[in-house]
Structures are given as structure tokens and as C-alpha cells.
Amino acid sequence: MKIPLSPPSLDEMMMAVTPEMLPRFALLNLGPLAHGQYLHWDELRHCSSPEGLNHKTWWLALRMARSSSAQELPFQDKHGKPFSYSLPEPLLKSLHEIDRGAGLIPSGSDNAVLRAEQGRYLMGSLIEEAITSSQLEGASTERRVAETMLREGRKPRTHSERMIFNNFEAMRTVRTLCNDKLEPQHVIELQRVLTQDTLEYPEDCGCLRTRDDIEVVAPNDERLVLHRPPLARELPERLQRLCDFANTPVSEGSFIHPVVRAILLHFMIGYDHPFADGNGRTARTLFYWYMAKQGYWLTEYLSISRILRKAPVQYARAYLLTETDAGDTTYFLLYQTKVILDGLSALYQYLEQKQREQTRLSAQLRNLHTRDKQLNHRQTALLSHALKRPDEYFTIESHQRSHQVAYATARADLLALAAQGLLVETLHGGRKRVFYPAPDLREHLGGEAPHQP
Known part of the structure; x- marks a missing residue:
């Protein structure tokens, strides 16, 4: 580039x-x-x-x-000049579409699939963001291995698995901060969770950077320096200013659209580079935090990193357009709103696909004669997954984490399926209960397997 x-x-x-x-x-x-x-x-x-x-x-x-x-912002570049932004028509249109698609619909009320399976989809989105955010930073663990690790709750074994595990924990942690004011220590703690046991220099974990020899290089050319962040001695004041900006009520002072604020939080972490490592992951996690805090509940189901990973050069260029044009952040706002809208579009397509898949599976399940009550949506989802991946196994813990339910509920789900001959129960290592799809599962259901997405 x-x-x-x-x-x-x-x-x-x-x-x-x-x-x-x-x-x-x-x-x-x-x-x-x-x-x-x-x-x-x-x-x-x-x-x-x-x-x-x-x-x-x-x-x-x-x-x-x-x-x-243009509206001046309370942030300055490293030369002391203020950042600013404008609201041209394309940006206003994108903000309106985000409001309609991610913020104005009551949580789950207009989508039967989400309403029935919020826990599973939220878990899936957290896993997706954890994996792709880590891959942006160089993690290379095979996706199915990473998914199994997170769903079963096992400890990471490799450096890449640790990066993914940390991202997952950070995304879960940040949800607990939605009602809190953002303090500098929150941001520092978030970076600690994200980088624990992954840094070349462990002393950089959970603290602001102290060096000024930091250079941000191009994603496809490490010889090309794109950015040298502000001096380390300025970071405490800059981080406090960022927290003050995040905590300012939307109705106070000059109105700044909540989505604009969320994106600017992302931008400033990337620009200030307050940490020796983990800045991109911290920036994306803070974006999710602010969007959730402002009621944009659907963004919890998006994977922003999945889209950024497809075009890392465009992401870097959005920063450069701002830096080379007098700190005009409108370029970054336009880019990032497009990323959000692409994420919403992918989510809607996914939900439509799941609705069709659920309809097909429901038709198959009508052929299943049981002595007990009908299968619930968690059991239906598990069987759908089992049909697509008959070589995988399930545990009570993985089912519990996937659907965000109590252990007893997950246990009852799996035992009921085993009692009906749909799953086969065995002991792994002589102790742990493991459930495999029955060899004749498809015949039990009386139809073809759902299509692989």
C-alpha cells in the first residue's frame, strides 16, 4: 500500500x-x-x-x-491540532440505516430466530469475534479446534489458542461494564485480559506503554511505517480525555451521534496507541462496549473483525486519510459505518439461512415419534449441528456454554436425546460424559441433513 x-x-x-x-x-x-x-x-x-x-x-x-x-472534537493529534468530523449525506444515510438495523428494534422482539435462541447466537458471535480478532493479530489456530476449546471451556494449549481465549474472555468481560462509567483503569484492565500470557515482554501486559520507539507498519509491508503515535508521557491525559468523552451523556453539549462516538473511541485508541501491544483488540472491544451501552443490542451479534480481516489495507488507509487531511475523521467514520452495515447484512443473511434450516429440520422432526414432550430449540439446534458434522461430539459443558443455560438444563437436554436413541453416551477417559450422534441419526429423523452453510 x-x-x-x-x-x-x-x-x-x-x-x-x-x-x-x-x-x-x-x-x-x-x-x-x-x-x-x-x-x-x-x-x-x-x-x-x-x-x-x-x-x-x-x-x-x-x-x-x-x-x-465541521465539528471540532476534544481530541488532538500529536502536534496539538484538534481532530474534527463532518456529517456529509453518505454518512448521515449510513447512520440512519444503522439506527434502523441495530438500535431501534426491541431486543429480539421482531426476529423469532433470535428470540428463541439468543444465548446460542450470542455465544456463536462471541466465538467468531474472538477468533477473527485474534487472526487479525496473527493467531493461526484451526477454527474448529478454537471453537471446541471455547465451547468446552478447556484451557488454551498454544500461543494462538491463548490469544483467542483472551479475546473471548474480554468480550464477555466488557458486557459487565455496560452500566458503568469508563475509567482509565477499565481500559488498562481490558488490555491485560486481551494480552495475558501472549506478549514477548510480559511487563507490557496491563500497563500503558513507556517507550516512544513504537512504529505502526503496513499490513503487507513491514518496511513501510504508517504511523508514529504520540509520546508516552501524554498517554495518561489522553486516556482520561477518551474516558470523559465516552462518559459524556448523549444529550449533553453539542450532539454527537452515539455510533459516531463509538467509532471515535475505536479511532483514538488506534491513533494514541496507549499500549505496547493489543491496541487494535482493545479498540474493537471498546467499540462493542459503547454500542451496547447505548442500546445498539444487535451489534453484540456482529463480528466486526471478520470484515476487517478481509481488507486490512482499507482499514489502515482509513486512518491515513484522516492523518493526511488535517485530522478530518470523516473518512474513518465513513469506512467504519460501512463495516457495521456489512456486518448487519451478513447477520440478516445468516438469520434467514437459519430460519430456512430450522424449517427443514422441523419437518424432519415431525417424523420422529417420541414418548416424551417435543424437542426444545436447544435440542433441535444440536441435532442440526450433528447432522452437518457427524464426527463431532458434545459434552454437557459445551452444550451449557453454547446456549448459556444452567448445567442441569444442559444435562437434561442431552440425556433426553440419548434416551431417544438420537445420541450415544460414552465415558471419555473413564470419567467425562461424552455424547456422539447416533450412527443412524439421519434415518431416525427420516430425511436429509441440513445443507452445510
Whole structure:
């Protein structure tokens, strides 16, 4: 990747203005967008400029329009200049779509699948985010091994498993902070949970960085330095300012949309780089915390890291666009709202798929004659999984964690399925109860297995 070209200075732009161009500024009535997009100079210079303007004067007109609507933020870059943001039409549209899709629907009330199986889907989303967030930072454990570790609650055995386990614990921990004010010690503790037993220098775990030789390099080229964060001595004050920003009531002072606040928390952790390691994971976890705190309950079911992992260069570029254009965070806001909307779209597709799968399985289960009451949604989900992966096994503990239910409930579910011949119970190592899908499970259900997603 390349670092975006910084815009021309004000002096350069003014020198490019001729007397004949001045009337064109008023006639064109240029807003903050170019061709319907909030373009950076690095992109704008390759576009066709309006008649009568060159690229520098066009950029001057756009910069004037953006400055007139920009809102200054309580954060500063490492040179002491304030960050700012604007609300161009594409960003307003994205915020509205996020409000509709993630914040205004009462929890689970309009989605039968989520309402019935919130515990399982939340567990699944926590596992997905834990794995992909760790993979962004270099973890390489095979996905099914990691899933089994988290569902069974076993201790991690490798460095990569530890990274995934830590991410999972951090995502669970941050849910308990939803009603609390954010304090610097909370952020430091979060980094400790995320990096415990994974750092080359263990003393960097659970404390602010003390060195100034930190360099953020390109995801595909370690020789290209993208960012050098602020000095370590500034970090306590910067972290306190970030916490104050997070704790400010939405209705107090100049209104800042809650989603904008959540994204800016993410941005500032990445920019300040308050820790020697674990900054990206801490930033993403704080984003989830603030969104949940503000009532955007559906974001708990999204895996932001899964989308970021597909295009790490775009994520880094969103930071660079801001840094190279006078601290205008609008670029990062536009990128991150798109990431959220992509996550919501993937979630809705997943839920539709699960609804179809549940309908197919329900039809199969109608062919199953039992002497007991009908199977509950947890048992149905387990059988669906067993049909797709007949080589896997289940334990009371894994079933309990998957559905967030009591041990006795999980035990009753599995014993009932074993009593009906749908699962086969055995002892692992002579002590632990393990349940395998019955060899003739498909025949018991009288149909084909659900399609592999």
C-alpha cells in the first residue's frame, strides 16, 4: 500500500486561484462532496474537475465547504491540532440505516430466530469475534479446534489458542461494564485480559506503554511505517480525555451521534496507541462496549473483525486519510459505518439461512415419534449441528456454554436425546460424559441433513 498524498497547502491553493475563477465558486455552489463522494485529495486529483476550476481550486472549494460544517472534537493529534468530523449525506444515510438495523428494534422482539435462541447466537458471535480478532493479530489456530476449546471451556494449549481465549474472555468481560462509567483503569484492565500470557515482554501486559520507539507498519509491508503515535508521557491525559468523552451523556453539549462516538473511541485508541501491544483488540472491544451501552443490542451479534480481516489495507488507509487531511475523521467514520452495515447484512443473511434450516429440520422432526414432550430449540439446534458434522461430539459443558443455560438444563437436554436413541453416551477417559450422534441419526429423523452453510 501507499501513504495517501497530502492535500496542497492553503498558500498553494490560493496561488492557483485567478480573478476569473472567483465568480465560478459562487455559481457552482460546491458542497463537501465530489461526484457524490467524500473524496480525499489523493483521490480527487485523478477526477475531472468542474469547468473553470483546476484541481487545487476545486479542492479549495471543497475544503471551504467542509470546514464550514465541521465539528471540532476534544481530541488532538500529536502536534496539538484538534481532530474534527463532518456529517456529509453518505454518512448521515449510513447512520440512519444503522439506527434502523441495530438500535431501534426491541431486543429480539421482531426476529423469532433470535428470540428463541439468543444465548446460542450470542455465544456463536462471541466465538467468531474472538477468533477473527485474534487472526487479525496473527493467531493461526484451526477454527474448529478454537471453537471446541471455547465451547468446552478447556484451557488454551498454544500461543494462538491463548490469544483467542483472551479475546473471548474480554468480550464477555466488557458486557459487565455496560452500566458503568469508563475509567482509565477499565481500559488498562481490558488490555491485560486481551494480552495475558501472549506478549514477548510480559511487563507490557496491563500497563500503558513507556517507550516512544513504537512504529505502526503496513499490513503487507513491514518496511513501510504508517504511523508514529504520540509520546508516552501524554498517554495518561489522553486516556482520561477518551474516558470523559465516552462518559459524556448523549444529550449533553453539542450532539454527537452515539455510533459516531463509538467509532471515535475505536479511532483514538488506534491513533494514541496507549499500549505496547493489543491496541487494535482493545479498540474493537471498546467499540462493542459503547454500542451496547447505548442500546445498539444487535451489534453484540456482529463480528466486526471478520470484515476487517478481509481488507486490512482499507482499514489502515482509513486512518491515513484522516492523518493526511488535517485530522478530518470523516473518512474513518465513513469506512467504519460501512463495516457495521456489512456486518448487519451478513447477520440478516445468516438469520434467514437459519430460519430456512430450522424449517427443514422441523419437518424432519415431525417424523420422529417420541414418548416424551417435543424437542426444545436447544435440542433441535444440536441435532442440526450433528447432522452437518457427524464426527463431532458434545459434552454437557459445551452444550451449557453454547446456549448459556444452567448445567442441569444442559444435562437434561442431552440425556433426553440419548434416551431417544438420537445420541450415544460414552465415558471419555473413564470419567467425562461424552455424547456422539447416533450412527443412524439421519434415518431416525427420516430425511436429509441440513445443507452445510
